[in-house]
Amino acid sequence: MLNPVILSVGVAAMAVFYYFQSRNASVPFQIEKILLQSFKDYKKNGWPYDVYGPISHSHRNMPRSGQPLGWIIVDTIDTLMLGYNYTTNKSNKKEFLEQIQFVENWVENDLDYNMDSEVNIFETTIRMLGGLLSGYYLSTDLNIGNPEVYLNKAIDLADRLSLSFANSPSGIPYSSVNLRTGEAIKNHVDNGASSTAEFTTLQLEFKYLASITGNKTYWKLAEQVYEPLYKVNNILEQYDGLVPIYTLPDTAQFWGRNIRFGSRGDSFYEYLLKQYLLTHEGIYYDLYRAAINGMKKHLVKESFPSGLTYIAEKPNGLEYQASSKMDHLVCFMGGLLAMGATEGHTIKTARNMNFWDEDREDDWLLAMKLTHTCYQMYHQLPAGLSPEIVVFNYPEEQRNEFEEITQLDRQNWWNSPSGDFFVKPLDGHNLQRPETVESIMFMYHLSNDTTYREWGEEILNNFAEHTAIKGNGIVEAYTSLNDCLHVPTGKKDNMESFWLAETLKYLYLLFQDDIDLTEIVFNTEAHPFPVLEIADMEKSNLTTGWGLK
Ligand SMILES: *[C@@H]1O[C@H](CO)[C@@H](O)[C@H](O)[C@H]1NC(C)=O
Ligand SMILES: *[C@@H]1O[C@H](CO)[C@@H](O)[C@H](O)[C@H]1NC(C)=O
Ligand SMILES: *[C@@H]1O[C@H](CO)[C@@H](O)[C@H](O)[C@H]1NC(C)=O
Ligand SMILES: *[C@@H]1O[C@H](CO)[C@@H](O)[C@H](O)[C@H]1NC(C)=O
Numbered sequence: 001m002l003n004p005v006i007l008s009v010g011v012a013a014m015a016v017f018y019y020f021q022s023r024n025a026s027v028p029f030q031i032e033k034i035l036l037q038s039f040k041d042y043k044k045n046g047w048p049y050d051v052y053g054p055i056s057h058s059h060r061n062m063p064r065s066g067q068p069l070g071w072i073i074v075d076t077i078d079t080l081m082l083g084y085n086y087t088t089n090k091s092n093k094k095e096f097l098e099q100i101q102f103v104e105n106w107v108e109n110d111l112d113y114n115m116d117s118e119v120n121i122f123e124t125t126i127r128m129l130g131g132l133l134s135g136y137y138l139s140t141d142l143n144i145g146n147p148e149v150y151l152n153k154a155i156d157l158a159d160r161l162s163l164s165f166a167n168s169p170s171g172i173p174y175s176s177v178n179l180r181t182g183e184a185i186k187n188h189v190d191n192g193a194s195s196t197a198e199f200t201t202l203q204l205e206f207k208y209l210a211s212i213t214g215n216k217t218y219w220k221l222a223e224q225v226y227e228p229l230y231k232v233n234n235i236l237e238q239y240d241g242l243v244p245i246y247t248l249p250d251t252a253q254f255w256g257r258n259i260r261f262g263s264r265g266d267s268f269y270e271y272l273l274k275q276y277l278l279t280h281e282g283i284y285y286d287l288y289r290a291a292i293n294g295m296k297k298h299l300v301k302e303s304f305p306s307g308l309t310y311i312a313e314k315p316n317g318l319e320y321q322a323s324s325k326m327d328h329l330v331c332f333m334g335g336l337l338a339m340g341a342t343e344g345h346t347i348k349t350a351r352n353m354n355f356w357d358e359d360r361e362d363d364w365l366l367a368m369k370l371t372h373t374c375y376q377m378y379h380q381l382p383a384g385l386s387p388e389i390v391v392f393n394y395p396e397e398q399r400n401e402f403e404e405i406t407q408l409d410r411q412n413w414w415n416s417p418s419g420d421f422f423v424k425p426l427d428g429h430n431l432q433r434p435e436t437v438e439s440i441m442f443m444y445h446l447s448n449d450t451t452y453r454e455w456g457e458e459i460l461n462n463f464a465e466h467t468a469i470k471g472n473g474i475v476e477a478y479t480s481l482n483d484c485l486h487v488p489t490g491k492k493d494n495m496e497s498f499w500l501a502e503t504l505k506y507l508y509l510l511f512q513d514d515i516d517l518t519e520i521v522f523n524t525e526a527h528p529f530p531v532l533e534i535a536d537m538e539k540s541n542l543t544t545g546w547g548l549k
């Protein structure tokens with residue numbers, strides 16, 4: 001006879017199993033619902049404006065000319081297409097298709113980049129050019145709509161953005177361009193310096209477009225920024241592969257000494273690796289390797305008391321004190337390090353491949369630790385949502401290595417329950433940013449460890465609960481927060497385009513089983529491009545045209 005204890009344990013285990021099964025199955029459906037809700041609310045109350053407040057339904061366009069760039073619309077196309085591809089619900093599939101057709105029609109007939117307005121080349125490239133290119137890729141791959149609509153618009157936009165390179169003696173583009181006149185315009189502040197991460201975050205888009213069109217000019221323009229940057233500043237010797245966050249475009253010289261993986265620095269590192277993943281050009285892996293080794297040497301620190309691993313800043317140069325502050329933006333690094341280690345293979349497979357070495361093993365372990373830290377930046381907060389910036393606590397015996405956190409700071413700042421980090425009152429906002437769920441998505445698919453899905457589900461539920469806007473008790477839309485340090489959270493009346501382009505997309509892909517990360521590369525705005533075929537590159541003579549020797 002069966003032992004009753006074993007039997008009841010067995011029944012309980014099965015109940016738990018079925019509970020998780022059904023809960024798991026419903027998560028992607030919950031994300032589809034949030035995505036469609038957010039998009040349809042925008043369509044009803046904000047269309048086709050670039051900036052939208054879901055509480056007041058206020059809206060405006062960004063360009064001076066008053067015309068729309070398609071900021072939210074173009075950024076969202078591929079998320080809708082992925083929803084269409086993966087949904088298992090017939091009514092949602094139909095819904096996604098309707099939205100895609102509506103958007104495509106607008107892009108074809110109403111979106112006009114011939115506008116007398118100055119735009120930032122980086123933001124416009126990653127969001128608009130990136131969105132159009134992945135729209136082209138997915139509409140081709142999934143056989144929905146007309147890919148040429150996206151491609152033609154992408155070419156038109158890229159040709160306008162290309163003019164930002166025209167007048168720079170060094171080859172580094174100015175930070176803005178007038179889309180109609182082609183006038184290239186330097187940054188109006190910071191002594192005219194461009195953010196280093198801005199002109200080094202155009203390469204995936206321009207290179208993918210070069211491979212589709214066979215037009216090598218896009219490739220060469222994007223590539224030409226690196227040689228002056230590396231040689232003029234002697235980055236490998238003087239900076240251990242790292243870069244200050246500003247560069248003077250005329251001379252390629254760095255301006256200031258502030259080194260960080262947060263804003264203005266972040267995607268410089270990201271695009272070194274991702275160019276290698278997209279095009280297999282070896283030089284970019286080498287530059288990435290140098291940067292990561294420099295990062296480990298100078299910036300990777302552990303908090304007190306729990307030893308959470310994070311990436312510190314060096315505001316005054318590598319030889320001076322660190323700042324223990326970390327932007328939420330830095331949380332993409334877990335996923336990046338994991339992709340750099342495995343090149344998109346699962347960790348099990350990657351460890352058996354020829355390229356595996358100690359550096360990659362160390363990168364993988366660091367990826368796990370950083371992703372865990374970023375999860376803690378959600379988990380320890382009252383609403384379970386991360387603030388924009390945290391400041392990590394350091395052990396007393398290391399205090400000379402860090403910018404001081406005073407007794408008064410400790411009293412005035414928000415303290416995490418574990419004591420490992422603080423939040424300054426002005427940094428307690430949450431813009432529904434993607435970087436942590438991005439890393440969680442990569443870590444899950446590369447490790448096959450369900451812990452990451454549990455973290456993702458927890459974060460999803462917190463967004464669903466604490467960023468929702470309700471009318472008559474019914475959820476109507478989702479918005480950014482100006483205060484995530486208290487419950488109820490303070491709502492901000494702005495929906496960032498990356499809520500739809502990135503955060504919901506990465507959450508959605510986290511819960512799909514059929515993701516092959518060796519075949520696609522996401523640009524820094526989560527727009528997926530297919531890994532380039534060597535044969536296509538050779539046909540158009542798309543090869544690396546520079547070296548450090
Ligand atoms: C579409 O979904 C299928 C699984 O249903 C998947 O195998 C395929 O990779 C997806 N395609 C894209 C482009 O995401
Ligand atoms: C499909 O989704 C719709 C809402 O979009 C829902 O009403 C319906 O119950 C779902 N069908 C199934 C079979 O889950
Ligand atoms: C290739 O791209 C450049 C840069 O935008 C453009 O000026 C040129 O006209 C393009 N060439 C062709 C053949 O389309
Ligand atoms: C992932 O883990 C599950 C068990 O949780 C297992 O069934 C599956 O085969 C694993 N997949 C891979 C690719 O290792």
Ligand SMILES: *[C@@H]1O[C@H](CO)[C@@H](O)[C@H](O)[C@H]1NC(C)=O
Binds near residue numbers: 021
């Ligand atoms: C999904 O189901 C598995 C068991 O089938 C469970 O271990 C896991 O915690 C569930 N939840 C998530 C978010 O993966």
Ligand SMILES: *[C@@H]1O[C@H](CO)[C@@H](O)[C@H](O)[C@H]1NC(C)=O
Binds near residue numbers: 541545
């Ligand atoms: C390919 O590019 C290289 C370097 O720019 C150049 O020397 C060579 O002539 C080109 N070949 C073709 C077939 O265009």
